[in-house]
Amino acid sequence: MSHASAWQIHRQYAATAARWTATRWRTEAERRRTLRAERKPLVADARRAVAQARALDPQKVTSIVHRAERELATAKRRVPDPLWLFASKAAIATAITARITLPLVPGRVWLWSAITVTIAVVGAVVWTVARARREKTGLQPTAEERALLGRLQPEHWREHAEQRGLAGTMTGRPALTESGIVVAVRLDGQWTATKLRSAEDHVRALLGARTDLRIQIKAGKRGGWAETTLRTRSAADGDNLQWSPDRRSLGVDTVTGEQVTVPLGERLLIAGRSGAGKSVASRPLLYDASEGASNALAIIDLKQVEGRLWDHRARVASTPRDVIALVDEVEAEMHDRLAVLPKGQDTWTPTPDRPRITLVVDEGAEVLTAADKVPFPVVDENGKTKTVTRSALPGLESIARMGRAACIDLWWMTQKPTINDGVPKQIAPQISTSICLAVRTPAEARVVLGEDAQAKGWNADELPAPGVALIRDGKRKPDPVKVRYMDKAVVIALPARTPWHRPTTSATPALTLVKSTTDTPTAASVPVQADSADARILTLIRQAEQPIRQKDLADQTGLAKGTVSKAIKRLTDTGHIQRQADGALTTNEAA
Template identity: 25%
Template sequence: MRRYGIQPVASITDDLDIAPLLITSVGRLLWRYRSELAPVTMLALLIGTGTILHSSYRLWWPTVAGITALVAGVLLYAGRWVNLTRPIERAYAATATAFAGGWLTTSTAHGPFTKPLPLVLAIGCVVLAAPWWAHRRRRARVRVERTLAAWPDIAQAAGLAGSRVQSAIVDLWGYRFRLGLGLGQTVEDAVAAVPRLESALGSTRGGVRVQPVASKKANRADVRVIETDPHANAITWPGPSITFITQPAKLGLFEDGAPVRVPLLRRHGLFGGVSGAGKSGGVNVLLGELTACPDVILWGIDLKRGMELQPWASCIDRLATTPQEAEALLRDAVIVLDGRADDLAQRGKRVWDPSPARPALVIIIDEYAELASEAPQAIDHADSIARRGRAVAVQLVAATQRPSKDAMGKSAVRSQMDIRVCFRVREARDADLILGQGMVKTGWHAHKLDAPGKFLISSPDHDIPRRARTYLLDDHGVHTTTERHSTHRPSLDAVSVQALERAAEMPITEDAPPPSREAEKVLMAALRQAPAEGVRINDLMRATRMRRTWVYQRLQDLARTQQAEQVSRGFWRATPEKHAQ
């Protein structure tokens, strides 16, 4: 306008009432910046309270001092109950309370304007205001409050008109709020609106999570906005969290820092995800937890010639690396299952209670799809274990990239998996294969996981899609863990051993030679010729041309008569004294 010679003019007439507008504007500014003005507000309250107490209740100063000491102590030692989670925050709250209470006590007795009380109050308020103004969580809380104050417009833009914010909490990684959905809206509607919410809230792509509330109310949803990814860096495994399989194992951390605890007893498990997504890391953490339990026997199948499970060999009682060994292992597991079931029936019990003398049997199968293609006959045994193994504590844990019907061999195995851990997948439909049909539509977006080790877990204890990251257990950590745990591993229980012995005495197929004294001679010769570190079970099987169950039975007999000894897990030799004779 000035370019054309026109000057703006403000015209004030008698009809314009400025005072209400001015008061309203100032009030809005004071309310908007109420957090920043909190130290000034506190200074005014202290002066006013000190004036009233000095004029009317001058003798109350000991009471004020006592209340100050009590409140400061509670804030210092129990401040976490009022959301003061960090020690420095509790120390600041206690210091500010002590200063305010001390000044109020003095002003009650001598008057708030007695020198040097005004100067002390001014200096104290300035000193204590600096940390308040600089506090990151306070500034974040103010920013979140201002953002959510515009929720009606945000909801309208995101297609959730009529919804309302009921409460909000700011944490280290962002903020979360409870959303009351509008009439007729569902959690699925909120999940579908996530991309629009990310745009309206100004967050990063993939930075908004929507999930049902724990109370199962259909008209409520929890919304979490991630501003700083808590899982940006790997989380080192802190060590085993359990000492018995009856305790819930800790597999990683959720985005809010809560541990991912999963009960393992009587539950089959499925680990799925593309290559490089972190399946092997998740299995390593599971093995680290289970090897610490003296009431668990571990068997393993790794058809990649032991590349994944071989580092755990000293803690795994039996490891199959070929299709033939895998089939024999699962066949023997079914024998153990049947033997335990017979024992429970004879004793009038319904479930097998694991203990060091009667341990649970957990079978880890890496790349289950390879087992289905290379040892199809083993799938029948796996199917039987999946359907009947829970009561007798014979459990499966399978890892695979894509658990389709072809990869799993039989759908019964996949349907029996109670614990499903889904790492990153390429397509949304792959998440449904791992987690269950229709899970993607309800917010289980495993195809949006953006780093190795991140996963979603579905189990009877975890029915809400919460992102988590598994711990990092590297090769050095595996070596250290196996050295620590290998000396405390249990032996197979007597019931299971007897079942395997009875099966070994039954007529065998034509493709295996019958037990003979010649085989026993070959076995003793191999044990006598074994080096100091012993000879492997597989080598003894090749030398005698006998099955594992026969070799295992004879070794146990020789150990009882002190003719042979177990040097380490899976390695045997003749007893030195007997060998010398």
């Protein structure tokens, strides 16, 4: 073996030994650091106990003082020295022992040994200081967090749990994260995560936590365990939450610090009590829904407050009649798209001519109350005017059930989810994403986030207000999100866009609004949109040699019966076709 090869092997062995030594050093140093953090609070408690015992028995007549002093001495012995101090003591002890037992060793050897030890000690001190400086850039507990970490240690918890009515529970090792302190709690006997959640006041008293500190308790990853989080900090702290075009996310996750977005194409439920920030939280979403050539926004807002901010780039309905007309128009557009959807294609492809439509219902409970049984004057087949009542709910339910395939999405917003039909029964099951800001009661949180919400940690009734939300979409954890703030002035300053309107709006309504009996429409004055369900049905009726029945039209076109029925109703009202006494359909001669 050559000299170079031997030297290389020696270097490899030396590097391996150095890495092993460094790893062992770091492991042992971390172990000692952890034990010191856990046991030093116990020493402080023992010192206080000694002081109390000496105050009670200054003459040391009883054994209370001696017992407290023994416990203090035991607590001190259980606190290990830092590794650098332990290594220094070991080196000094070894040197003294060697000096006593090896008197014949030459002085020069002792000199170089002392120099070597000094260099090693200085190097260890320098390494420790450098490591401490690096650690300062990470998470450093505050005074409050240090106190809570000490009281969450298993030793402290075991000593005080029974006094606080928490016997049968035991904490694991707490960890400081960007969202606060997280600790696993073992549940023995009859304890469950739900029972521990109901005993939150006892936990707070044991920890001495401030009243407004949010404590989240949920089921752990294994049976018999719960996970407790003390929200002493937020990962969103220091983040600029002011909305801007280059910061277009909905908000920031307070646990992970990631930017949270909600993509278009989801059916949303946005809820929150008055003052929780529901309108502000929805503005970044409304911007995304109205931005781009293939996106269109329509807003139903009877309060005429939020909708007015967006009327330069969105279609806004602010009266009951306008609401019903808009819903009818969107529903007709949905049926037309579904009628011409190519075979084998699941969803409509948005284009600038027929974009994705987002229909937003603000204060849904108020809309259902106001836009119900609204009187409409109509003209019948004999030219007589009569009044019928209309409601927006059936059309909204139809859009919620069938709109996704036609790229028409319904967003429902309410601050009263549990009052009457705050969230209609036909619409609630269609919701794919729920955004819940602070609500007043757990019942409201369950309506918005699901019946299993609280059991899984979705406690929207404990959220601070305003501007903090929970987003449940089947993927996210129950981590609060700080939503971005989009000022009204920013909305008003957005570039204007042409609001969406159906190309042939006069053919859309199933009822013809008139001011007098002279307003009866004719087929000549109402064109039929090409490539729509109406056009296909009208063509078949014209091509038929004899009157055709509605059932035959459904069979020949392959359209759904409901689509055919609505199309025939529109064509009849606009005068393109007429229904004979036996129910058969034929074109109107005036057409």
